[in-house]
Amino acid sequence: MNLDLSIKNISNLSEIERKHRQLSLDKFLVSGFPNKKLEDWKFTDFNQIISTQFSELSNKEGEDNEIEKKISLVKQFQHNYIILVNGKINKINLDFEEKDKILIKNYQNEYKEKFEIKNSLNVLNEALFTNGYYLEVAENYRVKKPLIIYSYIASNSKNNIFNTRNFVKLNKNSNLELIEFTNINVEGSFVKNENEVTDLEQNSVLKKYILQSKQNKAYIYKNLKNFLQKDANCQNFILNISSIFSKIEIESFLSGENSNFEIYSASNLKQDQHHELRSFIHHEAFNCKSYQKVKKVLNNESKGIYQGKILVSDSAQKTDAYQLSKAIILDPQAEFDAKPELEIYADDVKCSHGSSSGNIDENSIHYLMTRGISEKEAKKIIISGFLNEVFEPITNGEIKNFLEMNLNDQN
Numbered sequence: 003m004n005l006d007l008s009i010k011n012i013s014n015l016s017e018i019e020r021k022h023r024q025l026s027l028d029k030f031l032v033s034g035f036p037n038k039k040l041e042d043w044k045f046t047d048f049n050q051i052i053s054t055q056f057s058e059l060s061n062k063e064g065e066d067n068e069i070e071k072k073i074s075l076v077k078q079f080q081h082n083y084i085i086l087v088n089g090k091i092n093k094i095n096l097d098f099e100e101k102d103k104i105l106i107k108n109y110q111n112e113y114k115e116k117f118e119i120k121n122s123l124n125v126l127n128e129a130l131f132t133n134g135y136y137l138e139v140a141e142n143y144r145v146k147k148p149l150i151i152y153s154y155i156a157s158n159s160k161n162n163i164f165n166t167r168n169f170v171k172l173n174k175n176s177n178l179e180l181i182e183f184t185n186i187n188v189e190g191s192f193v194k195n196e197n198e199v200t201d202l203e204q205n206s207v208l209k210k211y212i213l214q215s216k217q218n219k220a221y222i223y224k225n226l227k228n229f230l231q232k233d234a235n236c237q238n239f240i241l242n243i244s245s246i247f248s249k250i251e252i253e254s255f256l257s258g259e260n261s262n263f264e265i266y267s268a269s270n271l272k273q274d275q276h277h278e279l280r281s282f283i284h285h286e287a288f289n290c291k292s293y294q295k296v297k298k299v300l301n302n303e304s305k306g307i308y309q310g311k312i313l314v315s316d317s318a319q320k321t322d323a324y325q326l327s328k329a330i331i332l333d334p335q336a337e338f339d340a341k342p343e344l345e346i347y348a349d350d351v352k353c354s355h356g357s358s359s360g361n362i363d364e365n366s367i368h369y370l371m372t373r374g375i376s377e378k379e380a381k382k383i384i385i386s387g388f389l390n391e392v393f394e395p396i397t398n399g400e401i402k403n404f405l406e407m408n409l410n411d412q413n
Contacts (some may be wrong), residue, residue, distance in 0.1 A: 003053050005031070006060040007163070012132055026129035033122040040121065045307045045339045046249060046278055048123075052221065055191055059163050061130050063088055069154060072187055078407075079400035081181075082149045088156055089133030089166035089196075098147040102140070109134035109167050116199045116227065117167065123223050127165045127197045134167040134196075137180075139206075141173040148179040148401060155220075160190030168198040172206035172234075179398065181211045186218040191246075193221045200226070202234035204258065211239045211401065212250075213408055220245035225253075232258030232287075237395065240267040240279065241409055249278040256283070256290040256318075265294040266392040268409060270385065271304035271336075278307035281325075285318040285348075294325040295392055299385050300336035311343040314351055321351040329359035330388060386410050 007030075009015070009023045035049040036042075052059070069087055084106060085093040094106050119125055139145060155164070172178060202208055222245045228236055240250060254263045267279055283292045298306035308327040329338035342355035362384055370380035389409060396402040 003056055004058040006058060006062070007031075007126075007130065008061065009129065011062050012130065023129045026125050030122050030126040030129060033125070036121050036123060042121065042251075042280060042309070045309070045341075046276070048223075048249070051247060051276070052193070055221070056161060056193075058161050059193065060161060061163055061165065063132070063156075063162070063164075069156065072154065072185075073152065074185070075152070076150060076183070076404065078404045079148070081147050082145070084135065084149070084151045086133075086135065086151060086153045088159070089153070089164055091135055092154075099145060100143070103143040104140070104145065105136070105138040107136050109136045109169055112136055112169055113199065113201070116169075116201070116229070117197055118227065123195050124197065124225060127167065127195050127225075130163075130165040131167045131197070132165065134169075136169045138171040139173060139176040139178050142175045144177040145179070148181055148398070150181045150183050153182065153184040155184075155186050155188050155192065155194075157187050157189070159188045159192045161192065163193040163195060165195045166197070168196070170198070170200045170208070172202050172208055174203045175205045176203075177207045179209045179211075179401065181401070182213070184214045186214065186220055186245075188218065188220070191219040191221065194223070196222070196224045198224065198226045200228045200236070202228070202230045202236055204231045205233040207235045209237045209398075211241065211405060212243070213241045213405065214244040218245055221247040222249070224248075224250045226250065228252070228254040228263065230254065230256050230258060230261040230263060233260045234258060235262045237264045238266070239392065239396065239405065240265070241269070241392070241405055243269055243277060246274070247276045249280070251280045251282075253282045254284065254292070255286060256292065257286045259288040260290065261287065262291045264292065264395070265296070266395065267296045268298075268389040268392040269306070270299040270301070270389060270409070271306055272301045273304065274302070275304045277305070278309070280307075280309040282311045283313065283323065285312065285314040285321045285323060287318055289320040290318060291322045292324070296327040297389055297392055298327075298329045298338060299389065300329060300331045300333070300338055302333050303335040305337045305339075307339045308357070309341040310355070311345065312353060312355070314344075314346040314348050314353065316347040319348050319350045321348060321353065323351070323353045325355045327357045328388075330362050330385065331359055332362060
């Protein structure tokens with residue numbers, strides 16, 4: 003595979019920054035993409051996947067003069083929005099808000115020390131990131147309407163690799179509902195390598211939803227790091243990720259007492275889709291909670307993976323941590339791998355984990371068929387009920403209905 007990767011494609015760099023980025027790029031070119039020799043990638047040989055699927059990769063950004071005609075906004079509920087094209091801000095609309103309470107701009111290396119380097123994709127991102135957004139909500143401000151980030155990829159982006167960085171900061175007592183909605187119109191394959199940091203100050207609340215609009219040939223790696231201070235609350239819903247390959251790594255640090263972090267994920271994988279979710283939750287303070295529920299339906303030759311680790315330090319007494327992964331396997335060629343872990347150094351905690359996989363319940367199918375429902379429709383009802391359970395914690399009815407509609411369209 004030919005790698006046409008160069009920092010020459012990045013403008014407005016200082017000489018010091020250019021040298022630093024070149025060193026990072028040289029380091030990546032020596033190590034290459036991650037493979038199964040790395041413990042965190044034991045179920046995914048990304049190097050082999052990329053080498054097989056791409057004859058070349060370039061970080062030269064494509065353009066799309068027709069992008070304005072392709073933008074389609076959600077009509078089911080009122081919302082604020084940001085439109086990104088290849089990760090760069092194209093338009094901002096905050097009509098429902100006090101404009102001075104929300105800061106949105108292109109990311110410019112703010113809080114760069116929080117972007118930790120753990121694998122070669124992080125190194126590559128360090129070398130080549132160009133676009134991304136910075137989002138900050140002011141202290142004591144509750145964002146009135148959900149904020150949707152519409153992420154579009156230019157149509158001529160075949161064989162491109164995009165490296166972006168995002169930073170979300172919620173100041174003390176602030177509140178935000180954030181929806182990442184990716185719309186991909188590229189005919190060919192491309193790679194998106196995204197690093198993101200979320201910083202939640204005392205008593206702030208973030209509800210975040212990640213989804214894609216339709217099946218595509220994207221290969222997506224997303225590294226998400228969260229920092230939670232005292233009484234902060236963060237919910238994450240990862241739904242309907244329709245790319246052919248996706249690996250999402252979430253690392254969260256509960257460093258303030260009474261903080262709470264949750265992950266809910268549901269996907270219905272088809273054909274040869276390969277999706278992995280890896281989480282690492284650090285309980286570092288008194289009386290913190292974490293909750294994870296992951297559900298996958300696997301069809302054809304698809305592969306689903308969940309790796310989840312909970313680390314409880316000796317100072318994190320009264321921790322309440324839970325993780326559960328379940329999979330329905332509909333075809334013998336499909337595969338589900340799970341690796342739940344608990345590492346506990348405190349003695350007054352409540353921690354549990356579990357994982358299960360199997361075929362669809364034949365008794366349930368038979369019961370529905372005796373009520374006059376066809377076998378095909380019965381399976382669809384059971385699958386929808388299985389996946390839709392992850393929506394139960396969503397309190398915003400409009401968002402809940404919108405997400406259910408998008409997920410059920412894939413069944």
